[in-house]
Amino acid sequence: EVQLVESGGGLVQPGGSLRLSCAASGFTFSSYEMNWVRQAPGKGLEWVSYISSSGSTIYYADSVKGRFTISRDNAKNSLYLQMNSLRAEDTAVYYCARERSDLSCLFCIDYWGQGTQVTVSS
Amino acid sequence: QSVLTQPPSVSGAPGQRVTISCTGSSSNIGAGYDVHWYQQLPGTAPKLLIYGNNNRPSGVPDRFSGSKSGTSASLAITGLQAEDEAHYYCQSYDNSLSVHVVFGGGTKLTVL
Numbered sequence: 001e002v003q004l005v006e007s008g009g010g011l012v013q014p015g016g017s018l019r020l021s022c023a024a025s026g027f028t029f030s031s032y033e034m035n036w037v038r039q040a041p042g043k044g045l046e047w048v049s050y051i052s053s054s055g056s057t058i059y060y061a062d063s064v065k066g067r068f069t070i071s072r073d074n075a076k077n078s079l080y081l082q083m084n085s086l087r088a089e090d091t092a093v094y095y096c097a098r099e100r101s102d103l104s105c106l107f108c109i110d111y112w113g114q115g116t117q118v119t120v121s122s
Numbered sequence: 123q124s125v126l127t128q129p130p131s132v133s134g135a136p137g138q139r140v141t142i143s144c145t146g147s148s149s150n151i152g153a154g155y156d157v158h159w160y161q162q163l164p165g166t167a168p169k170l171l172i173y174g175n176n177n178r179p180s181g182v183p184d185r186f187s188g189s190k191s192g193t194s195a196s197l198a199i200t201g202l203q204a205e206d207e208a209h210y211y212c213q214s215y216d217n218s219l220s221v222h223v224v225f226g227g228g229t230k231l232t233v234l
Contacts, residue, residue, distance in 0.1 A: 035222065035223070037225075044124065044209075044211060044225060044226070044227045044228035045160075045168065045211055045213075045225045045228070046225065047221060047222060047223050047224065047225065050222040050223075059220070059221070059222045060220075061220075061221060062220060062221075065220075095167055095168070100173075104173065104174045104177060105156075105158070105173040105174055105177075106155070106156055106174070106215070107155065107156070107158075107213075107214070107215040107222070107223050108156070108158040108170065108173045108174070108213070109158070109160075109168075109170065109213070109223075110170050110173070110179070111170075112167040112168050112169070113167065114166075114167055115167055
């Protein structure tokens with residue numbers, strides 16, 4: 001069974017930092033591209049960042065570019081999101097999301113974690 | 123606002139059919155990229171509902187179907203049930219922006 005379990009969320013002051021982790025199991029983690037997607041309170045889904053299966057290709061949403069860093073450790077089956085210079089508008093539930101990349105489901109997210117809450121407030 | 127446009131809300135009575143539209147542009151849906159749909163029940167993570175425009179993952183009832191034409195896509199739900207009340211999001215890829223994937227703003231389905 002595919003499982004994605006996020007951790008590391010919490011309350012942080014503006015300007016502070018947090019590191020989110022996502023523990024993957026039930027599949028060959030090193031074969032899949034991964035994403036972070038967030039959802040602000042009462043709002044829709046917002047893509048945050050992408051990392052290829054090897055970690056060699058990375059993309060960020062403009063809203064987090066220069067402040068967030070995505071990484072992965074395939075030996076530990078783990079995905080990370082280092083978040084620096086946090087702002088109030090970064091307050092959201094952050095989801096770890098597996099991307100399926102076969103031709104029938106190109107750029108689609110077939111599994112999501114349960115999410116971890118990040119609250120940026122003084 | 124979102125790159126893909128969805129109506130904020132739709133509603134229908136049990137047993138009825140409802141559709142949710144998703145309008146994009148020539149750099150995403152109109153460029154030929156597939157549309158995927160997600161269902162988010164209250165307090166839970168999103169779940170893949172339709173992939174590749176009109177395919178259902180195992181376990182998704184055939185009451186749910188998708189279609190795509192031009193720069194738009196639609197999700198149809200027939201035989202509406204109370205448990206279908208949720209938020210629905212469309213998603214695609216956009217080749218014009220510095221993004222990887224784009225989502226619609228979401229549609230809240232209310233079962234009357």
